[in-house]
Amino acid sequence: MTRPHASSQAPPLQGRLLDGLMELVFPTRCVGCESYGVLLCGTCRAALQPIDPVTACPRCGAPYGSLVCTECTGRDGRVPFSFSAARCAFSFNETLARLVVGYKDHDERRLAACIAGFLAEALPGAWLEWADAVTYIPANRAALRRRGFDHMRDVAAALASQTGQAFAELLAKGSAGDQRALGRSQRAANLAGAFRVAATPFARDMPAHVIVLDDVLTTGATLNAASEALVCAGVLEVRVATLARVW
Ligand SMILES: [Zn+2]
Ligand SMILES: [Zn+2]
Incomplete structure (x- = not known):
């Protein structure tokens, strides 16, 4: 409502x-x-079904494969992501879907703090000590117009204030369209040039260690493209965290 x-x-x-x-x-x-x-x-x-970090894949956040899952090691032994680690709070299920839709599409913006709380709980303490900044996957222009707010921006800002992290608006959306209806290879093609690194107070001195937040990790293509853009702009290492994991 x-x-x-x-x-x-x-x-x-x-x-x-x-x-x-x-x-x-x-x-x-x-x-x-x-x-x-x-x-x-x-x-x-x-x-909601929490993903146990002890049994989860540390590279892609899937709820299995604690020593890197077969998805991450199946291609010539090379991990297909430019982020170094992923942590996902919950497996995607019906209740989780309602939570995300209620927040993003039914304008229940008070859920930003609740979602940030789930992410803060899921993030290992060592990550919070490691990170120099927390940022987020920005909404595309059409979604921003439709909803009137950038849903992950509010979550990232709430998480930063809950955990004491530095909040940085590092990423800006490029030209890629909505990913949801696309398959794995189409997503990768759609994402070429999807992100640019926004002008920030860090412009000359990018933070070395960045956590990128998003709502759902499916193939990892969006977070991979964002991580690539950050690494190209001078970030040393990117880790990603999402509310949910689809696999
Ligand atoms: Zn994996
Ligand atoms: Zn209920």
């Missing part, structure tokens, strides 16, 4: 009254089952 946003500029009392009024007119409902009262109820939270 679309819920208008209360102004963040409102003074505390006025803000609380406005929130109360909004709650009466547009009551909070669970994104998974539409029950009233919370954004994600306990039952739907329990229906």
Whole structure:
């Protein structure tokens, strides 16, 4: 359900009254089952399937292959990604899909903090110490126009404030179109030149270690193209983290 946003500029009392009024007119409902009262109820939270980092592939985040999965080693022994490691919080399932769609397409922007919380929980502590900056896969122009906000930007900013990381807007979208209807090889072709590195405060001195966030990792082609652009611009090493893994 679309819920208008209360102004963040409102003074505390006025803000609380406005929130109360909004709650009466547009009551909070669970994104998974539409029950009233919370954004994600306990039952739907329990229906999410966490990926155990102990058994997951460290290179692509798949929930198996703890010493690098067969997908990652099957091609002449070369790992097909320019990012060095991937961590995905959950296997993609129906509840996870509702969470992502509720956030991105039904404008429930309060889920940004919830999704950031899941990512923060999934990220190894060593990654947070290692990273110089957290960035995100920017939405393409059509999606940005349609939704009116860049969904992963809000998640990355929330994660940075939750974990104390530096938030950097390093990537800008190039010309590639929507990836969702494309197969593996079509995705790779579609992504040639998909990202450029945006002008940032780091322009002359790129951060050495960057974590790139996205919502879902399917073939890894999008995150690979983004990582390639960052490495070409001077980043030493890129690791990626996503809310969900499809395989
Ligand atoms: Zn629910
Ligand atoms: Zn793998």
